[in-house]
Amino acid sequence: MKNTFGSSVSVTIFGESHGTMIGAVLDGIAPGIAVDEEFIAAQMSLRRAAGSISTARHEADNVRIVSGVFNGKTTGTPITFIIENQDTRSRDYGELAYKARPGHADFTASVKYHGYQDFRGGGHFSGRITAGLVAAGAVAISALKEKNIRIGTHILSCAGVRDRGFSGNPAADIDKLADSAFAVLDDSVRDEMISRIEKAKSNGDSVGGRLETAVTGLPAGVGEPWFDTLESVLSHIIFSIPAVKGVEFGDGFALADMTGSQANDPFCSQDGNIATETNHCGGILGGISNGMPIIIRTAIKPTPSIYKEQNTVNLNTSENTTLVINGRHDPAIIHRARVVLDSAVALCLCDQLALRFGTDWLTK
């Protein structure tokens, strides 16, 4: 399978940056879930994140649901979301048909697809394709919320500025993040992050960052020892989001420098439930959820589209050359990517929950 993720609940995405339409098919989601078109539009808007630090391309991103919803609720059969591309300026990309942009998929796509790929605006590799994922993810997020499973992602760091991490009670943090166009937990860092993005933009450059995601309310017992550990399936979908180059759970790479006595989370009895005193493991033990919050951190590389001159190769002649990219680009995508993270995590968890508890578990 290629553009389809998931087993019991699956999502299929399609489209190109400058094609007619992009979209997604969400299949296997339980019947009877209320589909809130306003929430979908709000999520699309968070992903779009128009403004000085985003691309000048303006897409309305009106999502049409053309199947799978009846009387405002999911039917249990495939839900199809389509979004028309409107503001495409393909003439911007002429030279890019043969000059591979560093950091982009132009070269690897040309090898894989023998030059037949739609290269305009990155084609099927474009971050624009995440719009379909966000539309499908909005339904998954709503369905999980009804089961009191909440997901939230914030910008843990951007251009070297660091937000605080999730508190010991991430549910309150998640509430705070919900509608934020530039989601940080510590409001005092926002302006500095934005100012550094603007500075990079004015330099013709771009920045990256780190996202931190928390999931609360996930029941214990979800995931597999092999090979579909919860870390495995979550990282699988997260690493397919463009620009993601690192994923860690709980204390992640920092665990490498700890001792066992520091890293182990002691169990404790709490209101009749079994919990852990700390959460270094990020809510996953042996590949299976332990009922504590799931904590994920994701590295986002800086946007590869920059305005500086770069060395590259002419794919037609294999000769060295230079390239200056024009067109409209994002100096940062981290503020836009966080809703993509939420969506990807929600879709993955809906699949895991359906596999574990059956296809009706999310039905109201």
Add this chain to the structure above:
Amino acid sequence: MKNTFGSSVSVTIFGESHGTMIGAVLDGIAPGIAVDEEFIAAQMSLRRAAGSISTARHEADNVRIVSGVFNGKTTGTPITFIIENQDTRSRDYGELAYKARPGHADFTASVKYHGYQDFRGGGHFSGRITAGLVAAGAVAISALKEKNIRIGTHILSCAGVRDRGFSGNPAADIDKLADSAFAVLDDSVRDEMISRIEKAKSNGDSVGGRLETAVTGLPAGVGEPWFDTLESVLSHIIFSIPAVKGVEFGDGFALADMTGSQANDPFCSQDGNIATETNHCGGILGGISNGMPIIIRTAIKPTPSIYKEQNTVNLNTSENTTLVINGRHDPAIIHRARVVLDSAVALCLCDQLALRFGTDWLTK
């Protein structure tokens, strides 16, 4: 699918730490590959890594191949590897039937399997189960080597001591690592790492570390834009290895703090091939290999089995209690895990190559 990974080339693993046998079924590997039983034994030995810094449990780990090999070569049909468990002392684990060990899967397994799981020695969650993966992986490693695709993993850091990273030409580094029982690139750091592991052991504690893996010779054009990016499928299998809590590609999390002009790898023409001047992306662009070395770093948490007293819960009564683990354990697994990494990566790449180029591509 649960204990099976891969689509065209797949591996299925089975067994418990204190059960009768553990093993693996490797399916879909191309016919005609020479099966080198000495190499398999050598890999098993590297995984076993007996010595002062490893568990006192001694398993011969004789691998029997009971199907799929005929006249010394793969047939194309499933290859089954079985390994008998010999040195099991299940009496060591009596109390652990109801006291969940912190950092282990005891609690999550009991929720998922309702108490029916084989809890002895961690059962199916034990690192011992990686022995089957290493046996199957040895065949994959050999097959890839015939195609000049080489894989090597070293201990990038352990207990706070850091090895140097791979050089710009990792092929030479990989050669150096091949037979090392404690694989580091800079020989001068080995003793300090081992000494810190021994110190942790004498404290009844344990340590973790970081592994760095390089793959050379992988052709460009392998992987998918969505959802089976090369990062996705590699991280999927890597995150199923016990104790892995973080995975990054190329400069990974460090990319988050770079600008686009620092992070982008300029393309250049090199001996008629297209290469990149730097390799911050770790050989993967848009989810697809670009022909440069694949670089992966993996965080290994400290072994959760420690001898210090720990807080936990009695799973029968849900009451708080304490636990002291006896039995035989590893103060570190990082030196043993590196051959598991090589195996997992090799199995994943064999699958990706068969999907890309067909089921015969590895046939001699």
Add this chain to the structure above:
Amino acid sequence: MKNTFGSSVSVTIFGESHGTMIGAVLDGIAPGIAVDEEFIAAQMSLRRAAGSISTARHEADNVRIVSGVFNGKTTGTPITFIIENQDTRSRDYGELAYKARPGHADFTASVKYHGYQDFRGGGHFSGRITAGLVAAGAVAISALKEKNIRIGTHILSCAGVRDRGFSGNPAADIDKLADSAFAVLDDSVRDEMISRIEKAKSNGDSVGGRLETAVTGLPAGVGEPWFDTLESVLSHIIFSIPAVKGVEFGDGFALADMTGSQANDPFCSQDGNIATETNHCGGILGGISNGMPIIIRTAIKPTPSIYKEQNTVNLNTSENTTLVINGRHDPAIIHRARVVLDSAVALCLCDQLALRFGTDWLTK
């Protein structure tokens, strides 16, 4: 996976009979295949099969390709086909919200989806959903044809009237079938078949029939011994076509009454190739193609929508009741189904060929 079929090449279908749009996503098909929109339209027209013996519902079935095709050729990324529903008369179906139509999925859908399914016109269970399959299948059929792999299906029997079977050289037969609106090999049986369908219609009844499919030019060596035998994967997709209740390969059920000496196909050397003197096995031995024509026969049950009064149950009250179906229906679908068969077989074979020979095999 539910509404997605295939591994390397996959198709995902969506939509409901009376919804906004139906369609399909074809993923993984090789890049560089010419997409012939006229051929797609012609296939849609064969499926639509307007006339006295088909439903009075008239759908233009204009297929829009909104992704995956660039400069008239496949890009290698998902191709999305959308078709608007235009001639829906949902008021015809009022009573059917709670009275289960015998032979239809109304009851099983209401159990599975707890009443949330779109029941109008059979919703997602409608034969109308095959339109997406035919659109996607048209691209697959074209691609296979370029490799000299040809597929054809004729009406072997209908309402008790029998066509002749494929000749020993089915390639010529396949040519003859290509554009036929009512595909039989022996032209003399067509009128009698149609006349019996019309008679059933005038009785308020319906008829079924048998389809026979031949595939020529498939290379030997495609398929698996277990569990993805060529029969397994072909029957898997064929049995998902509504109304199919039986599938057989070669002499199929008739083999049950033969002896081994009658049933075995002797091998012979033919122009340097190895062939068989007879083809009782339908071109598949041990689950793998042997280079001879693949022969498949499929049983199509009579259309369950009839105008006679039928006994049924009120799903709201669980009381016995009777039902008279109004609305527009097909007295036979066999003449429309044959192009669906061709499409399903083509999609399945593209997947098998890509798995066997790699993702580029169909690239021109």
Add this chain to the structure above:
Amino acid sequence: MKNTFGSSVSVTIFGESHGTMIGAVLDGIAPGIAVDEEFIAAQMSLRRAAGSISTARHEADNVRIVSGVFNGKTTGTPITFIIENQDTRSRDYGELAYKARPGHADFTASVKYHGYQDFRGGGHFSGRITAGLVAAGAVAISALKEKNIRIGTHILSCAGVRDRGFSGNPAADIDKLADSAFAVLDDSVRDEMISRIEKAKSNGDSVGGRLETAVTGLPAGVGEPWFDTLESVLSHIIFSIPAVKGVEFGDGFALADMTGSQANDPFCSQDGNIATETNHCGGILGGISNGMPIIIRTAIKPTPSIYKEQNTVNLNTSENTTLVINGRHDPAIIHRARVVLDSAVALCLCDQLALRFGTDWLTK
């Protein structure tokens, strides 16, 4: 995936006819199911079916369970069954290394595996490999029985002699079949069937037949509209059993000659449940179980190993030649195959039930 079937509950099989061991890995089956080794042995014995009408090869078929069972119950992790091959006489097969046996997979295997396959006794294509399926299937059958889901298969026809079909109440029929070494519903036909098999044997020939399978107690609502209809997934596994060339559900091919008013099963209210007055559809509507008995008929071709001289080709020289097969063979396998059918159906249904109702549904 190749030698693995199933998604939530899966089975992987391995081994060759004359290899060291054959077996299976059953994964994902619910924890807490009692494993009855006597029942497994009884099923193996029914499959072995020693006697005048079966092969002279005598295998003890002792099944060792080496993982996944703890304290007599399933753990939820992979259950591995191994069976040693004991009575192999590989010298019988010398000439068969290069002369393809008609009706066997020798030729197709040699194309697919380029001559590297283990050709001895049919290797991995041998019916002997079904022994692993029967061992795994026995656990599935036991688990389903605890949920009152019963499966039974009888010889509907053999060598032209016909048994009666299942009655309207197949549960009683299933009881009758359970321990029968030659399973027919009408005892009066058994001797004639056996006598015709013996006659074929004395002629150096072989016979085929039809199997009919019933499943009772399956809840309504299991299966999918597309592409995993219950017919699709059942036929997928059934068509992977060697010698199967046709599968039909309910009245199957006979439905092709019926009218809609004859074929539709009227619904009726029965003891508060919704049932159908007839069962022409074999318990499946729209790909989903309707709560009535599932009825499947399967065509088994005559055993291809016969003692008569046959035309074939020398695979080394591509020249025409003749072949006389010696060795030990079955003049019929139909009486042995029926327990393989039960096993395959049980494994498939366990998967479908786990997908529908969650992984614990079968847990006691």
